[in-house]
Amino acid sequence: METVTLVAATAQPWQAHELLGHLDGLTPDAQRSGPFAWRGTATGVKVEVYLVSKENFVNQLFLHSATEAHLSEPLTGSRAGSLRQLVKQEKFYQETAIYEKAGLQYVEPELREGLGEVALAQEHKLPTLLTDEDLRGSLHNHSTYSDGAHTLRQMAEFLRDQGYEYLGICDHSQAAHYANGLSPERVRQQQREIDQLNQELAPFRIFKGIESDILGDGSLDYTNSVLETFDFIVASVHSNLRMDERKATERLLRAIANPYTTMLGHPTGRLLLRREGYPINHKAIIDACAQHNVIIEINSNPWRLDLDWRWVRYALDQGVKLSINPDAHHTNGYADMRYGVMMGRKGGLTKDMTFNALSAEEMAAYFAERKANIKPPLEYKDSLFG
Numbered sequence: 001m002e003t004v005t006l007v008a009a010t011a012q013p014w015q016a017h018e019l020l021g022h023l024d025g026l027t028p029d030a031q032r033s034g035p036f037a038w039r040g041t042a043t044g045v046k047v048e049v050y051l052v053s054k055e056n057f058v059n060q061l062f063l064h065s066a067t068e069a070h071l072s073e074p075l076t077g078s079r080a081g082s083l084r085q086l087v088k089q090e091k092f093y094q095e096t097a098i099y100e101k102a103g104l105q106y107v108e109p110e111l112r113e114g115l116g117e118v119a120l121a122q123e124h125k126l127p128t129l130l131t132d133e134d135l136r137g138s139l140h141n142h143s144t145y146s147d148g149a150h151t152l153r154q155m156a157e158f159l160r161d162q163g164y165e166y167l168g169i170c171d172h173s174q175a176a177h178y179a180n181g182l183s184p185e186r187v188r189q190q191q192r193e194i195d196q197l198n199q200e201l202a203p204f205r206i207f208k209g210i211e212s213d214i215l216g217d218g219s220l221d222y223t224n225s226v227l228e229t230f231d232f233i234v235a236s237v238h239s240n241l242r243m244d245e246r247k248a249t250e251r252l253l254r255a256i257a258n259p260y261t262t263m264l265g266h267p268t269g270r271l272l273l274r275r276e277g278y279p280i281n282h283k284a285i286i287d288a289c290a291q292h293n294v295i296i297e298i299n300s301n302p303w304r305l306d307l308d309w310r311w312v313r314y315a316l317d318q319g320v321k322l323s324i325n326p327d328a329h330h331t332n333g334y335a336d337m338r339y340g341v342m343m344g345r346k347g348g349l350t351k352d353m354t355f356n357a358l359s360a361e362e363m364a365a366y367f368a369e370r371k372a373n374i375k376p377p378l379e380y381k382d383s384l385f386g
Contacts, residue, residue: 006047009053219254321353
């Protein structure tokens with residue numbers, strides 16, 4: 001069972017115990033609690049709240065926001081030896097002061113994993129992480145054309161009114177019968193509507209996309225003549241999820257090699273707390289995306305968060321850009337992009353390596369150039385779906 005850990009400053013810990021014990025949704029565990037630590041559960045998740053004095057708050061917050069590997073990393077040229085030793089020796093009132101005293105660049109809380117960030121901080125080479133404000137548009141969204149709750153116009157106008165520059169619509173493709181996937185005729189209908197809306201909503205832009213199913217053999221579920229009508233294509237697996245690593249990896253590798261694939265959607269197909277993702281060789285997949293100039297999405301739906309943050313840094317090292325995609329099926333879904341930003345930040349994602357930090361003009365130019373360079377090999381076979 002996962003544990004949520006909180007640190008609270010109070011001069012009256014007994015009153016904090018009483019307050020927490022009576023909050024709706026929280027169930028106290030008296031046997032595991034103590035005078036300065038409240039423990040219990042909330043809807044099946046363990047919760048622990050450390051009750052500290054105001055003077056000790058920053059030190060304790062810091063100690064609980066980093067892994068042991070981060071806290072115990074030897075500090076070159078520091079008499080403290082490590083960050084843990086430093087905060088044991090002195091009280092701090094700002095976390096920035098801890099790193100300053102240690103002679104380090106400030107390390108954001110999400111990076112405090114002991115994965116080399118201390119060495120980078122000693123050299124003042126930590127990147128400036130992506131922020132919510134860096135995102136200029138939203139790609140991979142669904143409308144009532146497939147299984148979304150709002151019309152194409154409603155999705156576009158809502159996003160525009162939130163200050164974004166563009167919407168990438170990616171309704172489900174024809175193999176996704178369960179999600180009212182689009183036949184080629186309905187693709188043409190949607191694209192005509194997009195053309196009309198783009199004239200009306202300019203300078204806001206709707207890009208013509210599709211979430212094309214990756215079939216069992218790794219092919220996409222439209223002919224080339226249909227695929228070439230889209231500005232971009234998110235290729236995703238939605239069926240036959242019970243695969244071993246070899247099968248899943250080969251299936252994704254073929255889709256990535258398809259010249260029409262712009263982006264790989266939710267690479268493992270996982271649903272957190274519901275369904276394990278199918279196993280894949282992450283390095284092979286990311287390397288192939290680098291080779292074929294395919295972007296990988298960080299699916300920001302809180303049930304997915306896929307690509308996992310542990311592979312973000314490897315993707316960045318290979319020069320693979322990532323896209324913060326909400327997979328929104330409702331206008332409320334756009335807000336999920338913040339979870340993708342958090343996931344990206346934990347892996348060291350920067351604005352420069354975030355695909356949808358591009359402006360509408362830059363995005364249009366990218367799509368146009370990529371489409372112009374598509375040369376389907378003669379031996380590439382269309383899927384059986386027409």
